[in-house]
Amino acid sequence: MATLHQLKIFECVSRHLNVTSAAEELKMSQPGVSSQLKLLEKEYNLRFYDRSNQGMSLTRVGREFLEEIRPLLRKIEEIDRRFKKNDNRSDSSLFVVGGSNTLSVTVFPEILGKFRARHPDIQLVLKTSSSHAMEASVQNSDVEVALITNPTYADHCIYKPFKDYESVAFVPPDSPISGERMTLERLTSFPLIAKRGSLIIDELRKRGYPPNLVVQCDAPDAVKAAVKRGLGVGLLFGGRVALEIEKGELRLLDVPEMKEIKIKAFVVYDNRRRLSARALDFLDTLSGGRD
Secondary structure (H helix, E strand, O other): OOOHHHHHHHHHHHHHOOHHHHHHHHOOOHHHHHHHHHHHHHHHOOOOEEEEOOEEEEOHHHHHHHHHHHHHHHHHHHHHHHHOOOOOOOOOOEEEEEEEHHHHHHOHHHHHHHHHHHOOOOEEEEEEEOHHHHHHHHHOOOOOEEEEEOOOOOOOEEEEEEEEEEEEEEEOOOOOOOOOEOOHHHHOOOOEEEEOOOHHHHHHHHOOOOOOEEEEEOOHHHHHHHHHOOOOEEEEEHHHOHHHHHHOOOEEOEOHHHHHOEEEEEEEEEOOOOOOHHHHHHHHHHHHOOO
16 A cells, blocks of 8 residues: 555645655655665555656546645645644744735735635735846745736746736826826827836837836835826826725826736745645635635
């Protein structure tokens, strides 16, 4: 009968498709990993991997075996988490996730609330920074799962589309152009205020509308403050100004073409490490947050 140790080794090697990388994660020797894989294949009299000069890949039966054991490994991790609460490990119930500056404020509160309702015993830690910093945190294992925009598609990271968010243009309620319907061409004739490195600004340039960018800010709150002072038209992801619009502190401009400029959010995690049971549950929660 296959041992739990062998199943964990098989899952890790199948994720990396590289014995050396798997051995490093498992803190085992390469010969030790290879030996356990051979014993596992001998146990079932099956070949789980194809090996060539180009590397290794899972056979059809290997892929099927992997799909069968993953729920088992996940359940065992859940059991460990539940029944090892008194093992004096202070961080055993901590789950660290990450979010970009904007998504941490606009999207995460609802998602974290849903996750907490399902898992009241888990202590959540939300780390917030730029999307690029969050990618680095995933690679460094500082966070297990992150929600970002503007991905760089870093090595060893898996990116799954989460949701598209519309961009908006906004002004103070007493602005002369408040409530006006306009084209992108007319919009870019006004002084614009946006975040530094704004994807909206990049998209305007791609569409042939050089923006009249007068202020660039590091934070969305600074963009809104500058707009309230009448320095120009603000450009942000819509969720970032929803509260101010509702309170009447800011007003959206009617720019139909802005609906085509969407900010794409992605879930990112490291493919070199097996996701914990809580991380997999968190991904399930995120799936429910797409709608």
